[in-house]
Amino acid sequence: MTAPFRFPRFFVTTPTPCPYLPGRQERKVFTELNGQHAGELNDALGRIGFRRSQGVAYRPSCPSCSACQSVRVVAERFETNATQRKLLRRNGDLEVSACRPWATEEQFELLTQYLENRHPGGGMAAMDEGDYADMVEHSPVRSYVVEYREPSAGGRPGKLVGACISDQQADGLSMIYSFFDAAPDARQGLGNYIILDHIMRARAAKLPYVYLGYWVKGSARMEYKTRYRPMEVLDRNGWGPLEVDAVAVPACARVAAMV
Secondary structure, three states: OOOOOOOOOOEEOOOEEOOOOOOOEEOEEEEEOOOOOHHHHHHHHHOOOOEEEOOEEEEEOOOOOOOOEEEEEEHHHOOOOHHHHHHHHHOOOOEEEEEOOOOOHHHHHHHHHHHHHHOOOOOOOOOOHHHHHHHHHOOOOOEEEEEEEOOOEOOEOOOEEEEEEEEEEOOEEEEEEEEEOOOOOOOOOHHHHHHHHHHHHHHHOOOOEEEEEEEOOOOHHHHHHHHOOOEEEEEOOEEEEOOHHHOOOOHHHHHHHHO
16 A cells, blocks of 8 residues: 655755855755655655755745745747857767766766866865765656767767766756866867757757756856746746846845945
């Protein structure tokens, strides 16, 4: 006999410094994802702005700030612009494969190089191989590591230049974390190419959306997410079109900008 579905228990973290807006504090609400209904729960929570990290689903819950907003690309209506078409052609020789969520030494080495080049001193900089394995392998839902490699030669796989931990949800793909070769002499635009590839994959699988996590207007680190249109944003009225020029900067962001 199947056990009845239990409503999840939610918890709140203690406030910590906000990584996006100087002078602010962030707080998260979270719940565990486990058991036979973990995938269904993750799908439902994803539709209301939660993100997955290992066996936990979380979303911002800051008492005086709502700057972080969930965004998703409408894959079925997405149209590339000239720059994106050029990027697709430039990287069209890459060999892409969706692998089971199993951490490899090659992936970890690429992640370490990426963090050193793009996020030195960041919160993930101290990760070791065990931490990375936990991030990849402790998934209670349908997950993949999508790998991007240089063309193979002589029967040997090409160099790994990009990877993305991705979840397949009922209504789309959720890009959990992506990393790539960020050395000065590396291919240009790999991060954007990985997003474009996920949009094409979602469309091919007839999945309507690609979830890109949170967007904060005014945060330079987040601006790249607005390049993929049409895009929807989740606010108190539900999901609706993101009009970047029309979105008012939240009061907390305005305050932070003056600090």
